[in-house]
Amino acid sequence: DTAVSQTPKYLVTQMGNDKSIKCEQNLGHDTMYWYKQDSKKFLKIMFSYNNKELIINETVPNRFSPKSPDKAHLNLHINSLELGDSAVYFCASSSGQGSSYEQYFGPGTRLTVT
Amino acid sequence: GENVEQHPSTLSVQEGDSAVIKCTYSDSASNYFPWYKQELGKGPQLIIDIRSNVGEKKDQRIAVTLNKTAKHFSLHITETQPEDSAVYFCAASIDSSYKLIFGSGTRLLVRP
Numbered sequence: 001d002t003a004v005s006q007t008p009k010y011l012v013t014q015m016g017n018d019k020s021i022k023c024e025q026n027l028g029h030d031t032m033y034w035y036k037q038d039s040k041k042f043l044k045i046m047f048s049y050n051n052k053e054l055i056i057n058e059t060v061p062n063r064f065s066p067k068s069p070d071k072a073h074l075n076l077h078i079n080s081l082e083l084g085d086s087a088v089y090f091c092a093s094s095s096g097q098g099s100s101y102e103q104y105f106g107p108g109t110r111l112t113v114t
Numbered sequence: 115g116e117n118v119e120q121h122p123s124t125l126s127v128q129e130g131d132s133a134v135i136k137c138t139y140s141d142s143a144s145n146y147f148p149w150y151k152q153e154l155g156k157g158p159q160l161i162i163d164i165r166s167n168v169g170e171k172k173d174q175r176i177a178v179t180l181n182k183t184a185k186h187f188s189l190h191i192t193e194t195q196p197e198d199s200a201v202y203f204c205a206a207s208i209d210s211s212y213k214l215i216f217g218s219g220t221r222l223l224v225r226p
Contacts, residue, residue, distance in 0.1 A: 004157075031212065041201060041219045043158070048212035055212040090157050099207040099214045100146035100165070105157030 004106035006091050012112045021076045021109045023091030032074040035090040081113045116141040118206050120217025133191045135220045137204035144206040147187045152201045194224045
């Protein structure tokens with residue numbers, strides 16, 4: 001069983017479009033995250049959610065809107081896509097409160113904006 | 115805010131040799147320091163972590179050391195094997211925060 005799953009794995013779209021990436025974890029964790037990894041492999045936190053509540057919004061443009069319908073899901077919706085949004089997006093989850101717990105990452109979604 | 119610097123960016127070693135990756139952090143309040151391994155096409159995976167009340171931790175061929183005074187921590191891999199080839203990330207965070215700050219990554223290549 002996949003612990004943290006993301007769909008789709010690849011996403012190719014044009015500038016200006018709106019797209020969503022879905023994330024689900026079956027680990028029973030309370031905390032979920034979205035990270036962006038750029039072409040140089042820099043891995044940067046975007047959002048942290050705990051028990052469906054937004055905890056961290058790391059100065060991400062408001063074109064990005066995360067939504068957590070329940071503790072097991074954290075989806076990422078992106079409006080008006082731009083070339084600079086091209087990256088690999090990772091969802092992760094962890095148990096407990098705070099960031100000093102092992103984070104389990106999904107396989108990533110490679111977004112390409114043309 | 116916290117900043118984590120990681121060196122080297124690439125590291126090539128012969129199979130069986132040791133590899134060392136170093137990181138420095140800026141926020142003295144940071145107290146949790148994990149290391150993640152990312153294989154091609156996959157998400158990062160935790161390989162070892164250390165907390166600020168411990169100076170060293172070892173797990174088989176992998177060890178991590180922490181120098182709180184200098185704000186340095188390092189990953190040591192002994193007897194490297196080709197399957198150790200991957201990108202390694204250090205990270206730092208403050209307990210009770212929800213923010214893990216990653217270093218820029220080290221691409222390790224182990225030559226057979």
